[in-house]
Amino acid sequence: MSTIDNMTSTRARTGVGTARLAGAGLLILLGGFALLGPLVISSDPSAQDLGASLAPIGGDYLLGADHYGRSLLARLAHGARLSFGMAFLTMLAAAVPGILLGLAAAWKGGWAERMLEFVATVVLALPGLMLVLLLLAFSPGDYGPLFLGLSLTLWVEFYRLTKATTRTVLAQPHIEAARMLGFGSRYILVHYVLPVIGPMIATLSAFAMATAIIAVSTLSAISVGLQPPTPELGSMIVELLPYFAEAPVHVLLPAVLIFLLVLGLQLLAQGDRA
Amino acid sequence: MKNFLVARLLQAGIVSVAVGALCFILMRVLPGDAAMRIAAGRYGPDARIADAAEKVRLELGLDRPIAMQFLEWLGSLARFDLGHSLVTGRAVAHELQVQLGASVWLAAAALVLSLLIGPIVGLFGGLKPGGAADRLGLMGAVIFRAIPPFVLGLILMLVFSRQLGWLPPAGFGSPREILLPALTLALGLAAMSSRVTRNAVAAVAQAPYFAFARYKGLSEPIVVRRHGLRNAAIPVVSYLGLQAIYLIEGVVVVESLFAYPGIGHALVHAIVERDIPMVQGTALMMGLMFVAIGAAVDLLTLWLDPRTGKTV
């Protein structure tokens, strides 16, 4: 049985090595842009020059200027830092409790699981949008409630996926056999459960980060997100959207940055599969 | 099976009270003067809001003790009465029927469209990980997942309404009008479900029992049907349940972009305008719907993999 396992996993590993590398490379590049960009680019992301409204790309402004004549390069760098940081923190705050609770529920079952399941159901039954909106209403425009609201809605997803998959794995005959043979929980977790939930969690984490990035931008679109002049990628799209007929590339720039961020995350998640 | 239903009904009851109480408390501890918010919601930003707020306060009795107001809500809930909206004055049940109903139709249309796209793309990708179908599927998924819904909606509008003139950019009531918003949601959903399906299928395709079935000499379609689909469907079904939930609430931006009078839109207004009965009613109905979806997902999982039944 173990030979079959080895065979299939080696075959898969070679197929995705390049994708994983590409994803990691892309994320390193974007991370570098997000971390170093704001330090290297001297212009203030909120300094306006109405005379340079919608300045074209390549002139005085390397990546052009938005309708207020603010440097898009500087705004993109600050926006990347914000989106990256926020998405990462949100994902972490959702994934860690979600996975731990999911494993606990699948392992212990019974009473503990029922309690957790009830909490998850109540949280899930609360519309996530409402939770975020209600928390945001406490202190509009702040990062705190936005971050809290998003992680509160996202952890259930990690919990449920971990629980459902782990339970399926544990119910498989060869694992039941392993448990009966006296292999420790730790051994089963590392050798049987993690390899199965790992790729799913990786995909889910990538999606969770993408969801966080897009959720923040979506909230900007219904004007309950962060306050101006915060250079948030989503709100940059929303602000520039009315100008799409005149400066389509300007609108696309923040969208492309979001796209690249998510692409990097996805490619990396692909590589973790085997 | 009977126990299962009873447990679920009990759960629904507890969840609805918990959700209602939570909403009530949150709404009441929010900063800001509720009467002012309600007045602004009713009479618009040109009115003399401070004067109107005094009348609103008297009319609605907002100064009464909070506990009393909550007990009243519970009392009318027991009579299946969700109260009246503080802003529009209509019965909350009626508002929900119109707006939640509209959203459910939109969500259902989106789910159907996404099911026609996502799992099929995922299945082909998962059977040959790294193949052309997988790569194409990944590309599509990343693109549609990475575009914020309002941008995607706008692009669809530009293509289908402005360039081609096939579909109206806004409105509701006929299939013509539901198609663009539903497609906007469906593409995002399909992007997610195709990847989850693909990974699940790929995992199953690598699982020992799947390989064993192949060694037994079964033909590829039979292997996929007997051993692949059923096992791969478990995480997909569990994921679909979550998707259905996200859909109902994730519609807000799409609704506002396409001028579709759904619940996401109503909820944003209700929270901003402190329309407590409306928020409670919405949360309650959505909560019950989510419990129902959860039950459906569990039933499906049970059917797909009877072994999990032990702990249900």
Add this chain to the structure above:
Amino acid sequence: MRMMKALFLTLTLGAPISVSSACAETLKVAGPWEIAGIEPAQTGYVFSRLQVAETLVTTDKQGTLAPGLAKRWTVSDDGLNWSFALRDNAVFHDGTKVTAEAAVASLRRTLGGVGVLAQAPIAEIAGEGGEIRIKLHKPFSALPAYLVHFSTIILAPSSFDGAGKITGIVGSGPYQVKTLTPPARLELEGSGRWWGGEPGISEVSYLAVGQGETRALMAESGEADLVFSMLPVSVDRLKANPKLDVQIATIPRTRILKVNAASPFFDQIEERQAISAAIDRVGITKVILRNADLAATQLFPPAMKGWNIARVEPLTQDVEKAKALLAAAGWTPGRDGILEKDGKRFSVTMLTYSSWPELPPLATALQAQLRRVGINVKVSVGNSSEIPARHKDGTLEMGLISRLYSIVPDPVGTLLQDYGPGGSDWGATGWDNKEMQAVVEKLAATSDASVRAPLQTQAVEILQQELPSIPVTWSELAIVSSKRITGVAVDPLEVNYGLSSIRWVK
């Protein structure tokens, strides 16, 4: 893919059957206003603009008062007793005649509710034999103008239930409500009973579309024949479209910075003048509103005859002057460039709201411009009620608002509230100017144009000098219509969109 195509085809082919039968002669209108409730004080403007219900008095296209349901009105010599004579041939949609009794019942209900009528000094409303008599506590020249307001629409007794709660809109206009699906759709049909004759197009469908971009696309795709309130940025694109007509009118609405003149930041006149001089109105209007003529050089736009005074010194940008004024008021630059006085930084919160989509972008631009003279502004986009709430408890520092001066067609009504003692929600905060109050009181008491003109000039001069609210930009209303229809006219006061005179081009 094939399945998707099949589904697409079934849905799209199936749909036209239901749509085409009705849409052949339905006038499709789109606008930004949602129909949240049907209480006239809340959404009466929708029914007034779409000609479902009528008011006693209305306005013509120049904005002067004109007969509505009342064919004429008179006032007694002491200015206390007004009399409005009803049209003889006006009929409600339920077939009953518009009698003085019905109109009085409708107006009394309005008087007891929230709305402008409650702010007029009305002692009693009575009527019989086709005449409505309104008795006042004190002379009030603007009364007919108050009766233009949408909350005073005259509804038939069958619009209300026994408890006085509104159950439907039974008005007297050329259109009656066919179906209403709140908050987004309203279907109208010709009532066949209007005193003004039959409307040119008898079926009208209104759709509330909140997003400006979507409204523009509705017009471009031909899904709407008439679209109101276009975003400034899309106007040029729409003008270039050969299938569309674009009409623009200046409306009596000004975006102003409401400052708290009782706070340590804005208590000196120099500080308020400095803020005004720091603002680049031309730049803002060019970039955000796409029309530099909208830069508000004084409070009222040129279209408001008698209220836009040519000889007052225009408000313009002068950063050096702004800095000098702030220095004169005792503010000196701190280490980080932000002004300080007595150890207090010039750091304020600017509240604004997104009910008007242009306000947050304007606030963003103002924030950057004020930063240049050393003022740190934190923009907070919230709910429109926060400004009145913070005005009331005195914690407001600065608010960017959009103020309509034709809530009643006579701006005196608005000035009375805004610059009276204690200011108001959308007027002055912490600014108590006895001279201004006296001028407005005098204006309210007389309807003699020759007496009013110098008083109006004086009021504008005081506001220009004292700047309790700092004008930023004026506003315009853009309407797009398909070339399939003719007879579209813009009503700058937005009382009545005149749908009944629109016709299909033959």
